[in-house]
Amino acid sequence: MIELSDRLEKFILEIPKVELHLHLEGAIPLNTLFGFIQRQGDNKLIKNLKDLKKRLVYSNFVKFIKVWLWKNSFITEYEDFEELAYRVLQSLSQQNVKYVEAFYSPRDFTFRNKKLSACGITESLIKGKKKAFDNFGIRSELIVDVVRDYGPRMGMNLI
Template identity: 35%
Template sequence: MGLSSSESPLEAFIRELPKVELHVHLEGSMQPDTVLQLSRKHGATDLPATLTELAEWYAFRDFPHFIEVYLASIGLLRDEEDFALLTADVAQRLAAQNVRYAELHVSLFGHLIRDIPAHVVFAGLEHARREAERDHGVRLRWIPDFAGDYGLDVGERTLGAVLRDGPSSVIGFGIGGMEVERAPFAELFGRARAAGLHSLPHAGENGGPERVWAAIEELGAERIGHGIDSMSDPRLLDYLRETQLPLDIAPTSNLRTRAIDAIEHHPLPRMLEAGLMVTLNTDDPPMFGTDLHNEYRIAHQLGLSAEDLAGLARNAVAASYMDEADKRSLAAEIDAVMTRWRPALSG
C-alpha cells in the first residue's frame, strides 16, 4: 500500500490504519439499495420506493424520528436469507475500510416481537459471519440488545432467546432506545453477566450524566455506548478517567440525532484531553451518511492529530473482546502504520 495520486497523506494513513469498530448496529447498517431490494422482495408498500425518497426519509428530525425509521427498516428482515444478505454486505463494507474486527449490536427484540425466532436470526448472521472471515478476513461478534422503552418484558424475552439460541460469537448484552430509567433492568443485566455476557449498554447520548451513572451502578456497564453527556458531571469524569471505562463515541450520529447542534461542538477533543478512554464508531452508518473512514476524518477536523487517530484505533483494540494475542498483534500493526506515515504526516 502507498499514496495514490488522488489522496493526501492523511487520507492514505486513515485508509491503511487497521481498525476495530465497537459500536455499530447491524440493522442500522442497511444500505438504501438493500432496503429497496428487501422491500420489493416482501412487497412492502409503506416505505419509500426510490433512493431519492429514502434519502429524504433518512433526514432525521430528532431521536424519536430516527427510532421510527430504524424500526421500519428492521421490519424488512424476515427470514434467514435476509439476515445473511444484510450481514454479508455489512462485513464487506467493513473489510473495505480495513476494519479487522467488529462488535455489532443486533436489535434482536425487534425481530422477536415480530415473531421471528432467534434461531432464524442467528442462523443468517452466523452463515454470513463465517463467510466474511473466510473471504474478507474480518471477524464479527454480536451484542444482542433491546429498547428500554419497550419495557422489562421485552428485555426478559431478549435475554431468554440469547441464552437459549445464541452462538458462541455472542459476546455481550445491551440496551438502547429512548433513555428511560435503567434501575428496572438491574436484575436482568445481573443474570446476563452471570451467564458470561458483557454488559454493553447505551447511556448518556441524550439522557444526561445520570443515565451513565445508572448504567454503571445498576447495569454493571463494562463499556458505554455514547456517553457524551458525561462531560457535564465533574465527578463522573473523575470516575471515568480513573477506571478507564471505555466510551464508544460516534460524532456524526450525535449530530444527526440532534444530540449536538453542530459537529464543531462535539466533545470528542475535550474527552481525550480529560484523559477518558474513547473509541471512534459509526453507530448507524448509511442512515447517518457516514462510514468509519469519515469518522476519522471528522476527528482530525476537530483538531486531533494523526497520532491521536492512531491512539483512537489502539483504544478500540484495547476495549474490544478479542483475545490478548490478537490485540497485541493488531496494536503492533497500528504502530507500524503510524511509524511508516509519520514523516509524511509531519511534513
C-alpha cells in the same frame, strides 16, 4: 467541511481499524436495504436510492424511531439477517476494519413477526458473519441488545 489531502485520505482508508460499538440494523448498506424494499414491492415512495436517502433523514428522536421501525419492517426473513450481517461486514472490510463488535436487537423483529425467533435470527447472523470472514477476513462478534422497553422478563427470556 475540512478537505483532506489525497495522501491523508489514503492513509485513513488504509490503516487497520476496529469497530467496537455498531448496531447491525443501523449500519445496513443502502443498496441492501433498497433490495429488501424492492423485494416486498409495496412501497411506491421508494423508487431509487435517492428516495431512500431522503426517507432516512430525521430531525429528532421521535422521527428517528419512526424511521428505524419503518426500515426494520423490510427485514422479514432469516435470509435477510444473513445478508444483513454479510453486507455490513463487507462494507466495513472495504474501510479496512479488521474487527467488529456488533449489537443486534432480535426482539425488535420477533415482536412484529411471529414467524421469526431470536435463535433463528442469531443463527442467520452467525452464517452471514462466517461467510464475511471467509470472503473478507473480517472478524466479528455479536452482542444481543436486550432492549429495556420490553421489560426485564422479556430480556431474561431472550437471554
